Amino acid sequence: MADLDARLNVFRPDLADERLKGVVEAKRFTKGKLRQASQVLAVHPEPDIDSGMLTQYLFGETVEVFEENDGWAWCQSGDDGYVGYVDAAGLAPSIIDCTHEVRVPRTYVYVEADLKSPTFGFLGICSRARVVSVEGRFSQIEMRGSEDGGWIFTDHLAALDDPALDFVAVAEQFINTPYLWGARDGTGLDCSGLIQMSLRRAGHKAPRDSDMLATSVGDVVTGWQGKLQRGDMVFWTGHCGIMVDADRLLHAHATAMLTTVEPVQTVIDRIQKIESRDVLTVRRL
Structure with missing residues (x-):
């Protein structure tokens, strides 16, 4: 099997996206069928509700369905490309053109x-x-x-052609929103969901997970110490947040199980003390 990210590519030993012919080995290749989420859908790594939630497909989001079996649909998001299993009952058979x-x-x-x-x-x-x-x-x-x-x-x-002007202002609306792993629907958020949804509302297409964001959004800020500014995105391995000014970080995090603003140095020191991780990178639009 090719060294592809399974989060963003549809492949298993028995079935794969036809666009991956010659890239991966599979018993059968198929073309995805366009469907649309008619409710918020939890996306799972396996066709099992107890397998945990990877992310969510939002109401109105277009997806490609590659397999339906026993009430589960194996899908890929048309928005950020994320792959997983959802409750097939939450997918509509036709597409509404959203305005x-x-x-x-x-x-x-x-x-x-x-x-x-x-x-x-x-x-x-x-x-x-x-x-x-x-x-x-x-x-x-x-x-x-x-x-x-x-x-x-x-x-x-x-x-749809009227994005927000300031993605940080969008993010600030989520202060005190509960932290929830895999969430991005506004009732709960994880760290990367906060950044992705804020950027998306401001018209910037962004990937789902923190490691994807850390290598693709904006430009790397070199020598960032003492030079942080509003809108800078700070990344650690497995975590991320948004600077609201030169000193404070807005992030959804498991320490408070909320989306909060706190001094960035406090966060840097805490992550280093508890998890022995330093800042990985800082990026700026």
Whole structure:
């Protein structure tokens, strides 16, 4: 088997993406079928809910499905390329062309264009939907399973071609959001999910995990000691955060099990003391 990252490439000994013919060995190759997440979907490394959560596919996210078996779908995200197994019931068979995305950490989807009406639930930041009408302060989105769709407060949406101006300001909206490994839907976040979602809302395509971000986003800041500034991304092996100014780091972390701001030197000292790890790199857009 070729030395490929299994997080970003669809291959097993028995089945692989047809685009990997000649690159990997597999008994069978297949073409992925386009589907769309109709809810937030936990992505697992195995077709087993107890195998842990790698990441999440967001509402409206397009995925390619390479296999469906026993209620599980083996997929690859059309957004960041992440591969894993999801509950197949959460994938819609057809694609809705989305027009807007959620621009706030979380927003409710109402049954009617009325803040007192019942809700279907909520959508997290960067969830995508198609707006079909506007009534008062609410926008109606197309929803499968609901003949009349759902309603979202219009100011909580942004057109897909209207990104946020400051990704750090986006990230600051998540202060005190719980830390949750693999999460990126706004109800919880891990360290790389915070950076990825903040960058994505600001129009920057970014990979999912901290090691991927550390080698691809922006440019390396050499001699960063004493030169950090707002927007710098600081990376350790297995962890990352965003500078809100020259001295303070915003990060989702397991120490507090929250997304918090604290002096970057405090974080540097703590990680070195507990895990014997130094800063790996600093990157800047």
